[in-house]
Amino acid sequence: MPPQIYEPADAPAVAAVLQAAAVDRLGVFVRGAATKIAPPPCDVILSTAKLTPAVDHVAGDLVATLPAGMPLDQANEVLRRERQWLPLDPPRGHRATIGGIIAANDSGPRRHRFGAPRDLIIGIEVALVDGRVAKAGGRVVKNVAGYDLSKLMCGSFGTLAVVTSATFKLSPVAPFSQTVVATVSDLRKLSDLALAISAAPVTPTAIELQSPPHRLLVRFETTEGSAAAQTKRASEICGQHGATTGIVTGQAEADAWRAHESRIFSGAGTVVKVAVLPTDVGEMLSLIQQLTADVEVGISGRAALGIVLVRLGGDAGTHEPIVDALRAAAAARRGSVVTRGDFGSLGDAEPIMRAVKARFDPQHVLNAGLTPWG
Amino acid sequence: MDPSFRTELARIVGPDGLINDASDLLTYESDALTHLRSTPAAVVLPTSAEDVQNVVRLCRRHGVPFVARGHGTGLSGGALPVKDGVLIGLSRMNRILDVDIPNLRAVVEPGVTNLEITKRVAAYGCYYAPDPSSQVVCSIGGNIAENSGGAHCLKYGFTVHHVLGVEAVLPNGDLVHLGGSVLDTPGLDLLGVIVGSEGTLAIVTKATVRLLRRAEKVMLLLAGFPSIDAAGQAVSDIIAGGIVPAAVEMMDRLTIEAAEAAVHPNFPKTDAVLIVELDGPASEVDELFAIVETICRKSGATTVEIAHDQAQRDRIWKGRKAAFAAMGRVSPNYYVQDGVVPRTKLPHVLRRIRDLEARSGLRIGNVFHAGDGNLHPLICYDAAIPGQAEHAEKVAAEILTYCIEAGGAITGEHGVGVDKKGYMPKMFGEHDLDAMQLVRCAFDPTGICNPGKVFPTPRLCGEVPGPYRQHPLERAGLAERF
Numbered sequence: 001m002p003p004q005i006y007e008p009a010d011a012p013a014v015a016a017v018l019q020a021a022a023v024d025r026l027g028v029f030v031r032g033a034a035t036k037i038a039p040p041p042c043d044v045i046l047s048t049a050k051l052t053p054a055v056d057h058v059a060g061d062l063v064a065t066l067p068a069g070m071p072l073d074q075a076n077e078v079l080r081r082e083r084q085w086l087p088l089d090p091p092r093g094h095r096a097t098i099g100g101i102i103a104a105n106d107s108g109p110r111r112h113r114f115g116a117p118r119d120l121i122i123g124i125e126v127a128l129v130d131g132r133v134a135k136a137g138g139r140v141v142k143n144v145a146g147y148d149l150s151k152l153m154c155g156s157f158g159t160l161a162v163v164t165s166a167t168f169k170l171s172p173v174a175p176f177s178q179t180v181v182a183t184v185s186d187l188r189k190l191s192d193l194a195l196a197i198s199a200a201p202v203t204p205t206a207i208e209l210q211s212p213p214h215r216l217l218v219r220f221e222t223t224e225g226s227a228a229a230q231t232k233r234a235s236e237i238c239g240q241h242g243a244t245t246g247i248v249t250g251q252a253e254a255d256a257w258r259a260h261e262s263r264i265f266s267g268a269g270t271v272v273k274v275a276v277l278p279t280d281v282g283e284m285l286s287l288i289q290q291l292t293a294d295v296e297v298g299i300s301g302r303a304a305l306g307i308v309l310v311r312l313g314g315d316a317g318t319h320e321p322i323v324d325a326l327r328a329a330a331a332a333r334r335g336s337v338v339t340r341g342d343f344g345s346l347g348d349a350e351p352i353m354r355a356v357k358a359r360f361d362p363q364h365v366l367n368a369g370l371t372p373w374g
Numbered sequence: 375m376d377p378s379f380r381t382e383l384a385r386i387v388g389p390d391g392l393i394n395d396a397s398d399l400l401t402y403e404s405d406a407l408t409h410l411r412s413t414p415a416a417v418v419l420p421t422s423a424e425d426v427q428n429v430v431r432l433c434r435r436h437g438v439p440f441v442a443r444g445h446g447t448g449l450s451g452g453a454l455p456v457k458d459g460v461l462i463g464l465s466r467m468n469r470i471l472d473v474d475i476p477n478l479r480a481v482v483e484p485g486v487t488n489l490e491i492t493k494r495v496a497a498y499g500c501y502y503a504p505d506p507s508s509q510v511v512c513s514i515g516g517n518i519a520e521n522s523g524g525a526h527c528l529k530y531g532f533t534v535h536h537v538l539g540v541e542a543v544l545p546n547g548d549l550v551h552l553g554g555s556v557l558d559t560p561g562l563d564l565l566g567v568i569v570g571s572e573g574t575l576a577i578v579t580k581a582t583v584r585l586l587r588r589a590e591k592v593m594l595l596l597a598g599f600p601s602i603d604a605a606g607q608a609v610s611d612i613i614a615g616g617i618v619p620a621a622v623e624m625m626d627r628l629t630i631e632a633a634e635a636a637v638h639p640n641f642p643k644t645d646a647v648l649i650v651e652l653d654g655p656a657s658e659v660d661e662l663f664a665i666v667e668t669i670c671r672k673s674g675a676t677t678v679e680i681a682h683d684q685a686q687r688d689r690i691w692k693g694r695k696a697a698f699a700a701m702g703r704v705s706p707n708y709y710v711q712d713g714v715v716p717r718t719k720l721p722h723v724l725r726r727i728r729d730l731e732a733r734s735g736l737r738i739g740n741v742f743h744a745g746d747g748n749l750h751p752l753i754c755y756d757a758a759i760p761g762q763a764e765h766a767e768k769v770a771a772e773i774l775t776y777c778i779e780a781g782g783a784i785t786g787e788h789g790v791g792v793d794k795k796g797y798m799p800k801m802f803g804e805h806d807l808d809a810m811q812l813v814r815c816a817f818d819p820t821g822i823c824n825p826g827k828v829f830p831t832p833r834l835c836g837e838v839p840g841p842y843r844q845h846p847l848e849r850a851g852l853a854e855r856f
Contacts (some may be wrong), residue, residue, distance in 0.1 A: 060610055060718035061747075062618075083616055105563070118566055119535055126809070134809035135802065140714045142532075142746040143783035144521045144570050145790055145801055146828065147810040151534070151566025160562075161809075172616030195476065201590035201655055222658050229657035275558040277477045305557055306477075335556045343560040349550045352817065353562045359812040373562060 003029070003042050009050040011125055011133045011164035017046055018162065019131030022365045029367060030158035032100030033071065035092040037340065040369060048099045051164055059084055063122065063139055065167040068099030080173060087114035087171040091265035099163045105155030108261070109206035109219070112302055114171060118154035123167035126153060126160075129361050133164070141169045152356075158367045159374055160360040174205075174221035178249035179256060180231055182216040182238040187289055187299075190216050191282035193241045194303030198278075200237055202230040209285075209308070210260055211299040216243070217260060219253075263298040269313040272323055276335035278306045287329050291322045306335070343372050375415040375458065379436055383418055383460070386428040391466070393417035402461050405448040406508075407793055414441070414455035419463045423541060423549055423579035426462060430577065431547035433460055439822045442577045444484060444516030447508045449710065450791030452519060452572045452827055462577060464515050470494055471580070478585040479538065479555050484515025484578050488522075491583065500585040503530040506787065507695050518578050521570030523787045525621045525694070526651075528745035530586070534569040541580035542568060545818040555582045567813055572789050573824040575817040589653035592620070593663045594687045596649055597670040598642030598677040602626060602740075605646040606721050608673035609744045612650065613717070615669065617662050622745035623649040628704065629697045629739040629752065636700035639693025642677045648744065649694055651687075697741040698752065705737065705754030707763065711770040712788040713777035717747040726776045727751060734769045736762075748786035749777070775800070790828045798830050811835075 008014045021028045026043035039045055051069035058064070059082035066075045066086070072093040076085045089108035090101055100106070102124075107116040114120065123137030126149070136149035153163055184190060190209045193216050197207055206219040218234050220227040231247055238245045248256050264271060276284055281303055288299060288310055296313030310326075312319045327337040327344055336344055346353060350373065357364075357374035364374055384392045393399060394416055403411045415438075420426045433440045439459035446453055455461045468485035475498045480491055488509040491502040505524035506512055512522070518540065523532045530536075539553030553565040568575050599605040605624055612619065625633065630641050641647050650666055652659050670678055681687040701708040715723045724740065731738040739752040751773050755766035774784050774797055784790070784797045798807060807829060815835035817823070 058716065058718060060613065061716045062613060063716075115531075115535065118563055119531065128805075128809060132805045132808070134805045136806060136810065138781070138783050138801075140716055140747055140782050140786075142523060142527065142714050142743070142748045142786040144787060145783050145785050145794075146798060146806070147567055147813050148521075148534070148570055149567070149809060149813070151563050152813070154566070155563050172618065175616070199587065201587075203654055203658070222655075223661050225661055226655060226658035230655055273558070275556050277474075277479075277556055279476045307557060333556075334554060336558065336560050338558070338560055346561040347551055347559075348548070349552055349561055349564065351548070352544060352550055352564060355816040356562060356564065356813060359816040372560075 003039065003045045005045045005047060007047045007050045011127050014046065014051070014162050014164055015127035015131045015133050017044070018127055018129045018365065022129045022363050025363055026365065027368050028365050030103070030162050032069070032097035032103070033095040035096045036100060036104055036106070037370070046162065048097060048162070051099070055079065057082065061139070062170045063141065063167055064170055065123070065139065065165055066098045067165050068097060068163045070098050072096055072098060072101060079170060083173045084170045085173050086120065086168050088117060088120070091261050098166060102154055102163050102166055103156065103158045109208040109217070109257070109302065112207050112305060113203070113205040116154070118151045120168045121150040121154060121166055122169055124150035124153055124163060125165045127162045127164055129161070129363070129365050137167065139167050157371050159357055159371055160366070176224040176227050177219065177221040177253060178227050178231055178247055179220070179253050180218040180234045180238065180245055180247055181256065182218065182243035182245045184214050184216070184241065184243045187211050187214045187285050188282045189241060190214055191285060191303060193238060193243060194281070195278060196237050196241060197234055198304035200233060202233050204230070204234070207302070207304045208260065209299065209301050209303040210263070216303065217256065260300060264300050264309050264311045267311070267313065269311045270316065270319045270323070270339055272310040272312065272326060273338045274308040274310065274326055274330055274335065276306045276330055276333045278304055280333045280335065281306055281308060284308055284329065287326065291325055295322065346372055376436070379432070379438065380416060382432055383416055383429065386432065387418045387420050387425050391419045391421065393419070402443065402455060402463065405443070405446045405451060405453040407449055407451040407454070407791065410451045410454050410792055412455045412457050414461040415458045417461045417463055419466045421466045423543060426543045426577055426579055427547050427549055429460065429462060430543050430545065433822060434545065434547060434820070437820070437822065439825050441824045442515070442519070442573045444513030444519070445487065445511055447512040448516060448520060448789060448791065449712070450785065450789040450793040452789050452791035454792050456825060464513065467579065475500065477555070478587070479582055480585055481580060481582050482514055483580060484513060484518070486514050488512050488514060488517055495585055499588045501588060502583060503536055503586050504533050507698065514581055514583070515578050518569050518581060519571065519573045520787070520789045525623055525743060528622060528743065529618050529620045534566060536584045537565070537569055537581050538584055539582040540565060540568065540578045542576040542578045544576050545820070545823040553582070572791060572828050574814060574827055575823065591656040591659040592651060592653045592687065593659050594649065594651040594681040594690060595667060595670065596641065596647060596679045596681070596690050597675040598644035599646040599648065599673070599675055600644060602646045602724055603721050604674040605648045606744070608648060608670050608675065609717070611669045611673060612666055615665060617666060619650050619666070619745060620653040621649065621651040622743070623694050624742055624744040625694065625697060626740040628737060629701070629741040632700035632704045632739065633693045633697050635703035637692050637696045639689055641693055644676060649690060694741070698750070701739060701752045701754065705756070707755050707757045709753040709755065709766045709770045711749070711751045711753065711773050712785050713749050713774050713782060714786040715747045715749065715777050715780040715782035717745070719780040719782070720744065720747055723749070723776050723780050727773060730769060730772060734765065736766055736769055738769070746786070747782065792827055795828055795830050798828070
C-alpha cells in the first residue's frame, strides 16, 4: 500500500498526526523538500510543506524565527530586506527547507566562518510523538535556562521529534564579496595552502578545496577596502605556494560558487563525507586520488576544517571498497566517513544515543531504520 | 552513610582523596552562591576518569546521589551538595594533556582553569575564547556544565561553540566519548546537550577545546553618555550598521562610581559608559572603528576615549570587570542578578528597573553585556537592617519577571541551579519541561546525578514504555490514563 501523505499546517496538527501514528504503530517518514533522502518504505509521509507561516524577523536583535517548511533561500530573501541573513549555504538552498537543514545539520562552504546550524540555532519548537508541542531555548542569543534541545535536534535526522520552527542568530550581509581562485598542480598542496591561509591574519568566510582542476576558493566578505587588502594578502600566500591566482567578484563570483556546489551535488553517484583533522586533509586527498584513479570523481570541502566531500561517479559497484578504504584511513586518524544512509560506527556513545531515542520515540515511529541509533 | 560505603570510597580514591572530617567538609558545603549550604556525607577528589567511574558505580549500587564540582565559582548553586550524598571534586584532574597548535586544539582535564589554557598557548599567538569574569579561577569542567560565556561571546559564542568533544562518565558509570577532535562525529549531538546541563547528565573527565588565533588588530573605545537611552541608541545603530563588535559593555552611574572607588579606571562621571571593542584584520578594524566612533558621537557621547595600547585597554577592562566586586565600596551588601532581554527591549526594561529602584528604596546598579541583552543588575542592601536582604531578593526576583515578560531568559550565564529552578515554569510550559525530562531520564533514570537542580519538581522517570495502544475511551476523550 502506498504511504498516506499528510501536510499539516501547524505544530499541533503535526503532533496530532504523530500521536495517531504512534497509537496505530505506523512508521512515519518526515519529509522537507526531499533534497537529501528519498522516502524509504513507510506507512505515513509527514510533509512539512505547509509549515510556512511568515518569517518573524527582529532585525534590531539580529534574530529570526523561521518556519520548518520554508526553503532557506526564501527565508533569506526576507531577511536580506534588512541586510541580514542566516549564514548557511548548504547545497540546494533554493529548495532545502529550514527543518531539513536542521535535521541534517547541513551547511556549506561558509561553515568555515559561521559554523553549522547547531552553532546558530538559539531556540526550537518541536512536535513530539506523544501528541504534544514543546519548546526549548528562546529568542535571545544568550540563554542558559534548561537543556538545549535545539542543538540535540540538529543532525538528529528527524528521529526524535518533528521540528516545526526554529529561531536563529543572524549575521549582517557584508557590503562586498570577492573570491581568490588559486590553482595548483598537485592536489595535496591544496591542504598546505589552506592551512597557511587559515594561519594568516585574514578572515575569509570560506576556504574551499576543489578538484578537478585542483583549486582553492578563498572568499572574503567584508568592506570593499578590507576585502581588497585581505585578497592581496591571500594571493601573496598562494604565490608563495606556487599557485596561480585569479580574483572573481559580482556575477562571475556567484557563478563560480554555483559551479562549485554542483560538482558534488548534481548528477548521480555516491557522495562521501570524510572528516579528519585539518592537518590530515593532505594525506586523505592523496589517498582519494590513489583510490579513484579509475573512477569519475569530484572533490570539494572545507579544507581548513578537515571536511572533504567526494562524489564517486561511474559504476556504483566500485564505490563500496573505496568507501571502506577511506573509512579505515579516517578511523586511523580519529576521523569518520559518512555516506547517505551509512553513518559508520557511533563508538561507545551508541547505547546512550539509543536511550535518548527510546525516551523521545519509544515505539520507533519516526524515521525508523534511517540511522543507527534508531 | 554505611561505613562500608566509606571504606569502599577510600579504596577507590585513596585515603588522601577522601574527605570525611566535618570541619574539612565545610569548604564544600556551598559554591559561590554562599547563602545556600548543605553538607555532603563525603567529598572525594578523584585523579582519573576510572576513579570517577568507580565512585559513580558505587553510588549507583547504593542509590547514593552525587554532585560534581569544579572550583566552586558557580553563582546559582549548581554544585550545592546533596545532603548525605557524595560530592565529587574534580580539582585534582587539572592537567593540560595535549596542545595541537596546527589544528588549534587542546585536550584538558576538567579541573584546568579557563585562563590556564590561554596562558599555555599565548606564546603561539593563540587563546581560548570564552572569558567569563571568573576566568582566573573557574574550571573548564564548570564552564562546560554552565555553558559559560563572557564579554566576548557576542562575536565568538559560548563554551558550547568551543568544546569539540568530551570524555564523560554517565550516571550508570559508563565512560563515553561525545564529539571529538575531528568535526562531525556521527550520531546525535549529545555534546550540545551536555554543555550547559549543569552537571545533571554526566561528569566530564576530559575535554577537547578549540583554540583561536589572536586577531591582527584590536581597538577599543570608552564613550561617556548623558543617559542610558543615548548609549543604548549607539548600540542599536552599531548593530544596524552591520557591525558585530567583539564586545559591547555598558555601565550606569552607580557602577561607574563603584568601579572608580575600587580600581580608579578614570571613567567619565556620566550616567552611562559604553565600552566597544572591535577585532579582526587591521584593514577591517580600522574602517569599522571609525564608523563606531562616529555613531557614538552622533548618539550624544560627551566623551570618547580611544585606547591606543594594551595598557590602556587593560585599564578600561579592569574598570568593567571590577564592577561586581566594586559594589562593596558603595554598599555593604549587594545581590547580583543575571537575566536576558532582547536587545531592542533594553531601554524599556531599564526604565522598569529605574521605577523599581524608586519604589523599592534600594539602589540598583546596572552593568551589562549590551550587545546581547544580558543584564546584571546589582541590588544594594544592608544585611544589618532586618528584612532588607529578603527585600533585595524580592526586588531581584521582580527584575527576572521583567526579563520574561520582555521575551528574554531567566539566566544568560550564571545557570539555573537551585537558585532559579522556581522560575523555570515561568519561562517554559509543562510540555517544554517534560521534553527536557526525556533527556534527563535517558541519561539518569534513577535520578542520582546532581538531583534537585535546574528543574522545579523532581519527577520519576519510570521505564521506557513498551508497545502502547490507546484505549477507545481514551481516544474518544472520555478517559485518561494515570
